[in-house]
Amino acid sequence: MAAISWATLHLKTPTPSLHFRSLPKRHSISTPSLARIRASLIEPDGGKLVELMVNESEKASKLKAAEQLPKIRLSAVDLQWVHVLSEGWASPLRGFMRESEFLQTLHFSSLRLHDGSRVNMSVPIVLALDDAQKTRVGSSSAVALVDDGGDLVAILSDIEIYKHNKEERIARTWGTTAGGLPYAEKAISGAGNWLIGGDLEVVKPIKYNDGLDRFRLSPAQLRQEFERRDADAVFAFQLRNPVHNGHALLMTDTRRRLLDMGYKNPVLLLHPLGGYTKEDDVPLTWRMKQHEKVLEDGVLDPETTVVSIFPSPMHYAGPTEVQWHAKARINAGANFYIVGRDPAGMAHPVEKRDLYDADHGKKVLSMAPGLERLNILPFKVAAYDKTQSKMAFFDPSRAQDFVFISGTKMRSLAKNRESPPDGFMCPGGWQVLVEYYESLAPASNGRLPQPLAA
Incomplete structure (x- = not known):
């Protein structure tokens, strides 16, 4: 299989006009x-891209300093947020949120800068601690953040520890506290009762080796x-x-x-x-x-x-x-x-x-x-146009000509080894989906792929 390039190739079929809704x-x-x-x-937001990687010349001194600091082990999701912060995706944020930033995010979906301007920030980027970790941090002004193997990833300095009100965070972020919210169950409900914020210095770039x-x-x-x-x-x-x-x-x-x-x-x-x-x-x-x-x-x-x-x-x-x-x-x-x-x-x-x-x-x-x-x-919703055998923008005046294939429907077809209509997805791409679902349930049921009913 050829390696993916940064670019994709040319679309062979003509496309209808895109509709832009009237906006402010x-x-x-x-x-x-x-x-x-x-x-x-x-x-970038704030006028400058905030990158939080430690210079190569400073790594040795940071590693030595971290040896004396309390250590906080990062979860897989925590590491992803370190990755996000380190590269400046959340600029002008300089680390995990302190309480003032956390509250602004929850209640205003924005952060006020020193000059009075606002930048958008709608989801909290925070690091949770349990009671034992909070006790271990004690009066230290900095902590070492380590990966699952105990290797130093980053140092969080000038720290602030504050209460993690999970119910408020979930309610403000999702508009509900109903059970079963995937991220809430993965990263919030079982997390510690405290949050720690501070300035982040990333010593080890986040790599996934995948x-x-x-x-x-x-x-x-x-x-x-x-x-x-x-x-x-x-x-x-x-x-x-x-x-x-x-x-x-x-x-x-x-x-x-x-x-x-x-x-x-x-x-x-x-x-x-x-x-x-x-x-x-x-x-x-x-x-x-x-x-x-x-x-x-x-x-x-x-x-x-x-x-x-x-x-x-x-x-x-x-x-x-x-x-x-x-x-x-x-x-x-x-x-x-x-x-x-x-x-x-x-x-x-x-x-x-x-x-x-x-x-x-x-x-x-x-x-x-x-x-x-x-x-x-x-844009308007795209659907499969049976009269043209391709994806097109939905025309309500001839609704009977269209089939809506949602992500859920697409996954269901692939799981059952059923083929979508011609023109929905390239055959090679569809075969990859079928192979993925077959990898979850290797035993074949012997059925051949069937076309989607018109």
Whole structure:
């Protein structure tokens, strides 16, 4: 299997026009404005990308100093947040949140800077301690953060320890305290009753050694790549599911619209989520294998697409979390963000309904404090058009011609070794999904793949 390049290939089928919902003036892109078209990339939040890696010349002294510090062992999710912080995705945050930052995030979805301006911050980036760890820290002003093997990862200094009110955090982040919220159960409910914040100095870069580290480009590396390509606009698309032709439709037509606005070289940041995801999501390794097949089949233009992995854990917190996803892409250089139906949403963990209103994510993004500089690109829902045998934007005047294939439906088809209709996904990409689900249940039921009923 050929290695995935940073770029994808050319879409072979024509695409209908993308529809941009009417937005407040600060986000409207319906009318071209030459005054807004400039070659330089958007500035990071706070005006400077905050990278928290210790210089090579200082590592020895940091390692020695850490030997005398209380040690806090990081969970897998904690390590992902160290990764996020170290590379500047959460700029201008300089470490795990202290109480004032935590409260601003929970109650205002933003942080006030020294000059009085605000930057968006909608999900807490915090580190929990249990009672025994808090006692061990004692009066120390710094702690050493170590990985599962006991190796030093980072030092957290000028620390502040405060109460971890889990119920308030869960209620404010998800809008419910119902049991079964994946991230809450994974990283909050069983976590310690205290939070520790402070300034982070990362000594050991976070590497996963899964064959995908070459795709984990930092905001600084992404900005360098965009500049190398002479991008005058960057539009970001996040996904946590395999890529199908409906996604390609959205991305290619977005670029066409940006060209119509007057941009000369808009570049796509195709940015799959690479941190914690819930158990029924397709794992990152398999998603990237699937992406490889999609790229080989010629879905996007390699000259105008950069493929990278976003290291953040996933909350599934709907309109609250989608602000974090958008804000982080500002720090990577994106000034346009594509948002679709029910971004970061999920089914209610108890009741048979969606947890969030499907339209609230894009509406919140158009109004969110601290995201005024980001252009939000909402779109119509893409569905399979039976009359054209391809993915197209849904036309309510002929609703009977369309079949909606949700992520849940797609996973169900692959699990049952049933094939989607021609034109939904490239055959090679679909075969990867089938192989993934077969790897979970190796015993074949002997059934051959069947086409989806029209």
